[in-house]
Structures are given as structure tokens and as C-alpha cells.
Amino acid sequence: MTDQPKPNAPEDAAPDSMSRRGFVKDAGTLSATSLLGTAALMTNSDEAEANGNWAEWFQGNYRLMTQEEKDEAIARLERRYTNEYGKKVTVDSTPAEKGVLFGYALNIQKCIGCRRCAKACVEENNQSRGDQEIEWIRVLKMEKGEFNSVKMGDGYPESYGIQVGGNAYSASGVVLEGEHYYEPEKVPEEDAFYMPIACMQCEKPPCVKVCPVRTTYREPDGIVVVDYNWCIGCRMCIGACPYWARRFNWGEPNLPKEEMNPKTHYLGNRPRMKGVVEKCTFCVQRTRKGRYPACVEVCPVGARKFGNLLDPESEVRRVLADKRVFRLKAELNTYPKFFYYMD
Amino acid sequence: MKKLASFVVDYWVYVLKGGVKFYAWLGFLSLFLIGWAYGNFMQLSQGMIVTGLSDQVSWGLYLANFVFLVGVAAGAVTVVFPAYVYKHKGLHEVTVLGEMVAIAAVVMCMLFVLNHMGRPDRLWHMLPFIGIYNWPGSMLTWDVIVLVGYLILNVIGGFYFLYKKYAQEPLDKGFYMPVIYIAIVWALSIHTVTAFLINTMPARPMWHHGMMPIRFITTAFAAGPSLIIIVFTIVRTNTKFWIRDEALDMLAQIVIWCLGIALFLTLSEVVTEFYHPTEHSLGLQYLMFGHNGLTGLVPWFWFSMVAMVVSFILLLIPSVRKNYRRLPYVCALAFVGIWVEKGMGLLIPGSIPTPIGEFTEYSPSIVEIFNSLGNWAIGFIVLTLLLKGAIGVLLGEVKYASE
Structure with a gap:
């Protein structure tokens, strides 16, 4: 600069x-x-x-x-x-609209792991690029489970009488043991499915509770935001987030002029400074103007749905009514407004 | 008022005047300030990127030292408590020295917190009224309250005592004793709250259990008096001020029992987590044995275990415990063992794996090491000066001369 x-x-x-x-x-x-x-x-x-x-x-x-x-x-x-x-x-600085509570639903059956969402997010939200690239969306690649006859014999009691080994020791399913650095030739890969994660916009966000200066808080439309100018960089919120959704600007963010998106929101994608925390805001600069978040718009398979949870006709409400829906780490009582579903 | 002014002057004149050894020691400590100045310049100009921290492991050496030093500060109560509650004679004479250790430790805590912050220039955002203080919601705000309160209590308690001694006036017990008793309870609170700071986060299963505060307290009450034994030994061999054997004996007893309980708690945790390991045991597993070849913390853990067990056993042997030439070395071993156990051994693996199961190793950068050494050096400079002044007053070398 x-x-x-x-x-x-x-x-x-x-x-x-x-x-x-x-x-x-x-x-x-x-x-x-x-x-x-x-x-x-x-x-x-x-x-x-x-x-x-x-x-x-x-x-x-x-x-x-x-x-x-x-x-x-x-x-x-x-x-x-x-x-x-x-x-x-x-x-x-458009404020939250009355009668709007944003919700997000993601079809893990459809996701092909192409990560166009992650890329579109970076372009839309002015994250740091290059060496210090920050991505709010990470896509976890999950191994499909396998039960094969080769491992059949492993599952019998050993001398102590405890059943060990066997097929079930292999990774399978949504257990958050996926990896998000996969670099395949082509997606989707044969033996994998994908689970994108980002901020879950929790109803009861642990990150907000621990913030000593209330720089991060929930807006009335349910979006958890950060006032970048007020953040003291203590990173308590990073420790408290169970979804690893928060990122820190370790150095001065590297945002090339030509790649900068000039349409910003104070609580959303305006350029950040070093030493502060940032995270997904459901593209507050778009969604408060009635547009879709960038990730929803770009998804080539329509796995991402977004809308007003208080509107019975919205896409998310439809998903909640008709599909098999779950939330991530529901046992932690964070009440995410980011839902996963299968057809 | 005149008396107070002359106390300040006499105190500083005495503190800053010393022999070759004194200046050599301060000079040695000052050497670390060169690296510290460089490290802070780098960090303030470039940002936290000059540290070894990452989004995966975002709390590192600074907070590890912070957590440990809060314990050392709290550990000073092991001098004050027996002195006033059990009327321990040996410790009663040196209470004020314990308070000086607490002050120096809290100063170091604050330096480490400042280093940890991404935006230290915005610290004023935490000031009530001018900024926003998210109290009682945020545990960090509780920690600030108890630490600042503890600093104030020790400064008041310590310097009120010294001033009265200087002025050769009797202590106003109605004022002094409440300060002492509040400070005793307060000492427990600082380390309890620091434990709550990290164990109230379900996102970090390694920390998320109710044993954390008592584990913090026991390690604190082992590390704190260990340091104080070392300091007292140096004081009584290098100054005219004698500290009785009974004082050291009492502190050594406290170290033994707290160290023993700390080891017991660690073993309890190991059994609980390993009997039927779940996803929540991954941090401890990584700490003790590594994960798929990532073994950054393994040597640290085993070193700390060996150091703690060996010092515990040695302290149980009367001929070692009562040998005041050997005792400080055993205490140094315990001190370092706990530093590792609480720092690299507890704070770092809380972030490994991350909440989404990613294993990322962390090792401190040279800037972090420079800054940490510098903070310790500043702490020891403060401690040296505080102790020198306090001893001068206790010896009667600094006293009010009424013309």
C-alpha cells in the first residue's frame, strides 16, 4: 500500500x-x-x-x-x-429487515466438491489473496465407508476377548474426519463425498459470548457479524468456534486493486486490516438487498439453498419441511441456521 | 505526605544503588531486551504473521506463558497464607517478598497478553465506559478483573507494609488484614478464572472438563513456591537478609503435595481418556504419542512428566528436601516441568486437532521466542528491583530519618 x-x-x-x-x-x-x-x-x-x-x-x-x-x-x-x-x-450500511431470519441449506447428496463456492466467496468478499489467502468456505472430502471381505477376519476377539479391528475401523460418513486440501484431477472423485463448511450463523454463538469487547454479535436477521474496526485481535472467538469458521488476518491482507470488489457492506466484505478476525456473513452486502449469497449463485449443481426462515414459501423452509435435515455438531447446542440435507 | 515523598526517594535511591554483581545481573537481563525490541518491532509492523501461529493453532507461546505465570502469581499466596492463617513465623517475616514475586508475575502476564493481541493499539476498547466491557458474559473480562485486582491488592498490601516499616509506624490492622485476607482468596480466583477461560469452550474437548481449575491450582501452588524457594535461597546467600530454614521447609512441603496432586490428576485424565478413547481424546493422544508422524509435542510432554515425577520423588526424600543447597535445583526442575506441562503441554494441544479434525503442528517463531525471553527478562528486572527495595526496608537500611 x-x-x-x-x-x-x-x-x-x-x-x-x-x-x-x-x-x-x-x-x-x-x-x-x-x-x-x-x-x-x-x-x-x-x-x-x-x-x-x-x-x-x-x-x-x-x-x-x-x-x-x-x-x-x-x-x-x-x-x-x-x-x-x-x-x-x-x-x-443497510440494516437488518424486520421479519427476516436468514437460513441456509446445503444438499450434501448433490455437492460435487468443485469448490467454486469457495472461490466465488473470496472474489465477492475481498479476502486476502496469495500466500495469505483466506477462505471462509472449506470443503471437506469424506471417504466413503468400506466393508470388504479381506478385512473380515480382523473383527474377531483377540486373546483378551475384546473385539478389535475389522472393517468398521475405516473412515466412513459424516464424522468430520474429512480433509480439505484435496487436489484431484477431476471432481467428484470415485470414493468420496463432500461436505462444505463455513460459519453456521449459530442461534447461540459461542464466539459472541466469549468476545471481551462485543465486536462480534448477532444481527436481528440472524447473521453473526464482526466490526473489524473494533476487534482487538484476542482470538477468543477462534478458540470458541466449534466449526473452525473464523479466520485471522495474521499480516496486512493482500488484496490486489484490480480484484477488489467495490460494493461493500460495513459489516461484511469491506477490506479488512491486519490483526482482526473475519468470517462468513451470508454475503450481507448482497442478501440484505434481496440477492443470493455468492456461493449459492455459483453452485453448478444447485446444492445450496438460501432464504428467509420466517417465510413459509422460501426455499430453505421447503427444504426443512420436505427433506432429511441435520445440523452439524447439534450436541453442542449452538443451534446453527446452516442446515445439511439429503433428498 | 513529606514522609511518603521521602519514602519514594529513599526507596529508589537504595534500589538503584548496588554492587558489581547487582549491575552485572541487571546488565545480563537487559541483553534480552535487544531481541525483545526487535521482536516487538517486527510484530507491530508486520502483524502476527511473524509468529508461528495459524488459523489452526491460533494460541501459542504467549498464552502458554501467560497461563503459567498467572499460576506463579497465584502461587505467591503460599507464602501469605501460612504466614497469616497458620501464624507461621518464618514465612511471616518474608510475606512482603512473596507479594513482590506476585507483582512481578502479574507484570509478565500483562506483557504476554499484549504480545498475544492482534491489535494492542485497540486495548482501550476494553476500558469500561470509554469502550465496551462484555462482562459478565466474556470469561476474558473476568480474567482482566481478577488479574488487575490482584495486582492492586499486592501493590497496596506490599507497599503499605513497606512504607509503615520505613516510617517506623505500627500497621493499621483494620486496614491491612482485610487486604491480606482478600488477597488470599483473590489469588485462588485468578487461577480459577484463567482455567475457566479455556475450559468453558466445548469446541475444545481437551480442555472442556471440570478438573481444569483444580489442576491449574495445584500446578500453580507447586510452580509458585518452587520459584519462591529459589528466590529465597538467592536472597539469603547473596544479601544480609536471612530467611529461616522453616520458611523453606514449609514451602517445600507445599510443593510436594501440590506436585503430587497435580500428577495424580494428570494420571486420572490419562486413564479416563485412554480407557475408551473417543474423538475427544485426540488432543491428549497427539500430545503423548503424536499423530501419523506429527510428533512436535511428544518430547515436551515426556520431558515434563519426567521432570515432575523426578522432582516429586526427590522432594519426598528428607535428605534432599532438607539440603538447602540442593533444594533450589530440585525446585528448578519442578518449575520447568510445570512450565512445559501447562504451556506446550496443555495450551497447544487444545488446538490440535482443530474442531474439524485437522492436525497442524505449531512451533514458535524466533520473534515469539525473542519476545517471550524479553518479557521474562523484564519480569526478572522488576522482581530484582522490588526485592532489593523490600529487603532494604526489612533490614532497616532504608528508614525514615527524622531530622
């Missing part, structure tokens, strides 16, 4: 400001107050720019900010990101 153009240079201040203001006008979803706040901060005085980083450092917890403070913080971020990535970046 050292070779970026000087953001404060007065000559490019004016056009930059103009076009950005134009863009903000186009984004009709922003509230009127937000527009005012944005415009007020778009005067682009050198002083304001210089104070930007300090102001960001001093900003409060997002959930407790007044609307005015939120608008200020967002305008500040938009300005910084726009300068850093050399394109108009918007930071959305």
Missing part, C-alpha cells in the same frame, strides 16, 4: 470528489441522513484527510454509534478505500 497515489494531492481532489458524490447520489439505497453526512465529509480538505486515520482509530463500536456517527465513519471509510484501491468504493 506504499505506492498508491497521494490521496491529498489538491489537483485530483476536485474531480475525485465530484465523481464520488455522483456515485453516492446514484446509490439510492443510502438514507437521506447518510447522504448528508457523506456529502459534508466530501469536502476533501487536507486536514480532514490527515485526521481520517485518527478519527477511524477513535471511532466507537458500530452497533452503539448514532446514525450520524455511522454516516461519518462510513464516509471516512469510503474515502480511504477509494483512494487505496483506485476505484469508487461504496460501504453500505
Whole structure:
């Protein structure tokens, strides 16, 4: 980030400001107050720019900010990101809609393990690339069980009278002993099935409970989010998550300008900084605008379903009603809103 | 007020004046600060990427040292408790030295926590009122409360005593005794809460059992007095201040029993987890025997077991226990054994395998090692200065001279 153009240079201040203001006008979803706040901060005085980083450092917890403070913080971020990535970046703040509780259902019978979802997720959500690549979705490859006659004789009592060995010692089924680094020529592989995992958006999230500064919390529509600007990087949440869904920015994230997705949400895919935790947000920047998460959109076999759990006609509700559904590690009482099912 | 000001001045003048040995020791410790400065610079500028940590094993050497040192801090109560509850004469004379050990240990704890944090610049987010303090929900906030409280109690208890001694005034028992008794209970709380910090997470089955707090307490009350025995031995052989044999005997007794119970608890866990191993036993299995050729922690575990068992047996032998030249070496063995057991042996395998069953090895990077050594060095510098001042006051070499 050292070779970026000087953001404060007065000559490019004016056009930059103009076009950005134009863009903000186009984004009709922003509230009127937000527009005012944005415009007020778009005067682009050198002083304001210089104070930007300090102001960001001093900003409060997002959930407790007044609307005015939120608008200020967002305008500040938009300005910084726009300068850093050399394109108009918007930071959305659309709140949760009443009567919406998001749910996700994944058909493990259909999943072929192609990992297009994982790739689409990275592209959509501005994760770090390269050496420090962060992926929110990991696909576990599960070995199919085998019972063969060669191992038949192994299952008989040994001298101590305890039954050991045998066919059942082989891996089989959904037991979370899959591996997620598989590199086959072609998927699906012969003797495997696949089980993608990501944040389960728990109803009772252990990660939220352990956070000492409440930087991670549940939104009213059920999405567990992180205020990246408030996170102190203690990684208690990583320890507490039973699904290994959380990732840490160990170094400065590596997000190439040209690959950066400029349509962001404050609680979702806006670029992160080093030393903070991040995770799947059900693509909050998309789903609060009535779109599907990127992983749902890209899945070539339609294994991924997403919708409003409070709407009886939604796809997820249909799945819950008609299919054989289970949740991962249900015994831990985290009540995920991410369901697995089979036809 | 004038008295207090002259106490501060006299105290520091005395503390900073010493012989060749004293300066050589401080100079030696300061050498570690070079690596520490480099390590902290690297970590603050590059991020946690310069550590050996990963998303799989995200808690490492820093937290391991933190957990251990909370125990050492709590262990100081083994001096205070017999002194005031059982009126142990030998320990009563040196209570304040135990408090100084506790202060130094808490200082180290805080340094390690700062190193562990990804964003130490945002520590203010934890300040109540200015930031958000997720209390009582988050166990970490409990830990901060008990640690800061313990530090304050020991600073008040220790320095109030020293000041009164300096001013040659009697202690106000109505003020002093409550501080002491609260500090005794508080010492138990700091290590209990630190155990709760990691054992309240069902995602980590290796830690998720009710035996954890008592295991923490017993190892703490073995490691703490072990260090204190070493410190007391150094004090009585290198300064004019004599610490009675009975004090060392009492501490050695505490070490024996706590070490014995700690070993018993470890064995109980091994039997429970191995009689019918489940998925929840994988961490312990990996720790003890490795997994498919990944054996990073195996030597650490067996070293700590050998160190703890050997020091336990040696301490049971009266001719070793009562030999005050040999005793500190046995205590050093116990101390190191527990450091490994609680650090690399308990904290690291809690993350291995990950909740989705992945085995990833962790070994600390050079930056982590530099920073950890530096934190220990700072702790020992603080301890040296605190002890020197306290001993000066106890000896009467620092006292209020009324003109």
C-alpha cells in the first residue's frame, strides 16, 4: 500500500470528489441522513484527510454509534478505500429487515466438491489473496465407508476377548474426519463425498459470548457479524468456534486493486486490516438487498439453498419441511441456521 | 505526605544503588531486551504473521506463558497464607517478598497478553465506559478483573507494609488484614478464572472438563513456591537478609503435595481418556504419542512428566528436601516441568486437532521466542528491583530519618 497515489494531492481532489458524490447520489439505497453526512465529509480538505486515520482509530463500536456517527465513519471509510484501491468504493450500511431470519441449506447428496463456492466467496468478499489467502468456505472430502471381505477376519476377539479391528475401523460418513486440501484431477472423485463448511450463523454463538469487547454479535436477521474496526485481535472467538469458521488476518491482507470488489457492506466484505478476525456473513452486502449469497449463485449443481426462515414459501423452509435435515455438531447446542440435507 | 515523598526517594535511591554483581545481573537481563525490541518491532509492523501461529493453532507461546505465570502469581499466596492463617513465623517475616514475586508475575502476564493481541493499539476498547466491557458474559473480562485486582491488592498490601516499616509506624490492622485476607482468596480466583477461560469452550474437548481449575491450582501452588524457594535461597546467600530454614521447609512441603496432586490428576485424565478413547481424546493422544508422524509435542510432554515425577520423588526424600543447597535445583526442575506441562503441554494441544479434525503442528517463531525471553527478562528486572527495595526496608537500611 506504499505506492498508491497521494490521496491529498489538491489537483485530483476536485474531480475525485465530484465523481464520488455522483456515485453516492446514484446509490439510492443510502438514507437521506447518510447522504448528508457523506456529502459534508466530501469536502476533501487536507486536514480532514490527515485526521481520517485518527478519527477511524477513535471511532466507537458500530452497533452503539448514532446514525450520524455511522454516516461519518462510513464516509471516512469510503474515502480511504477509494483512494487505496483506485476505484469508487461504496460501504453500505443497510440494516437488518424486520421479519427476516436468514437460513441456509446445503444438499450434501448433490455437492460435487468443485469448490467454486469457495472461490466465488473470496472474489465477492475481498479476502486476502496469495500466500495469505483466506477462505471462509472449506470443503471437506469424506471417504466413503468400506466393508470388504479381506478385512473380515480382523473383527474377531483377540486373546483378551475384546473385539478389535475389522472393517468398521475405516473412515466412513459424516464424522468430520474429512480433509480439505484435496487436489484431484477431476471432481467428484470415485470414493468420496463432500461436505462444505463455513460459519453456521449459530442461534447461540459461542464466539459472541466469549468476545471481551462485543465486536462480534448477532444481527436481528440472524447473521453473526464482526466490526473489524473494533476487534482487538484476542482470538477468543477462534478458540470458541466449534466449526473452525473464523479466520485471522495474521499480516496486512493482500488484496490486489484490480480484484477488489467495490460494493461493500460495513459489516461484511469491506477490506479488512491486519490483526482482526473475519468470517462468513451470508454475503450481507448482497442478501440484505434481496440477492443470493455468492456461493449459492455459483453452485453448478444447485446444492445450496438460501432464504428467509420466517417465510413459509422460501426455499430453505421447503427444504426443512420436505427433506432429511441435520445440523452439524447439534450436541453442542449452538443451534446453527446452516442446515445439511439429503433428498 | 513529606514522609511518603521521602519514602519514594529513599526507596529508589537504595534500589538503584548496588554492587558489581547487582549491575552485572541487571546488565545480563537487559541483553534480552535487544531481541525483545526487535521482536516487538517486527510484530507491530508486520502483524502476527511473524509468529508461528495459524488459523489452526491460533494460541501459542504467549498464552502458554501467560497461563503459567498467572499460576506463579497465584502461587505467591503460599507464602501469605501460612504466614497469616497458620501464624507461621518464618514465612511471616518474608510475606512482603512473596507479594513482590506476585507483582512481578502479574507484570509478565500483562506483557504476554499484549504480545498475544492482534491489535494492542485497540486495548482501550476494553476500558469500561470509554469502550465496551462484555462482562459478565466474556470469561476474558473476568480474567482482566481478577488479574488487575490482584495486582492492586499486592501493590497496596506490599507497599503499605513497606512504607509503615520505613516510617517506623505500627500497621493499621483494620486496614491491612482485610487486604491480606482478600488477597488470599483473590489469588485462588485468578487461577480459577484463567482455567475457566479455556475450559468453558466445548469446541475444545481437551480442555472442556471440570478438573481444569483444580489442576491449574495445584500446578500453580507447586510452580509458585518452587520459584519462591529459589528466590529465597538467592536472597539469603547473596544479601544480609536471612530467611529461616522453616520458611523453606514449609514451602517445600507445599510443593510436594501440590506436585503430587497435580500428577495424580494428570494420571486420572490419562486413564479416563485412554480407557475408551473417543474423538475427544485426540488432543491428549497427539500430545503423548503424536499423530501419523506429527510428533512436535511428544518430547515436551515426556520431558515434563519426567521432570515432575523426578522432582516429586526427590522432594519426598528428607535428605534432599532438607539440603538447602540442593533444594533450589530440585525446585528448578519442578518449575520447568510445570512450565512445559501447562504451556506446550496443555495450551497447544487444545488446538490440535482443530474442531474439524485437522492436525497442524505449531512451533514458535524466533520473534515469539525473542519476545517471550524479553518479557521474562523484564519480569526478572522488576522482581530484582522490588526485592532489593523490600529487603532494604526489612533490614532497616532504608528508614525514615527524622531530622
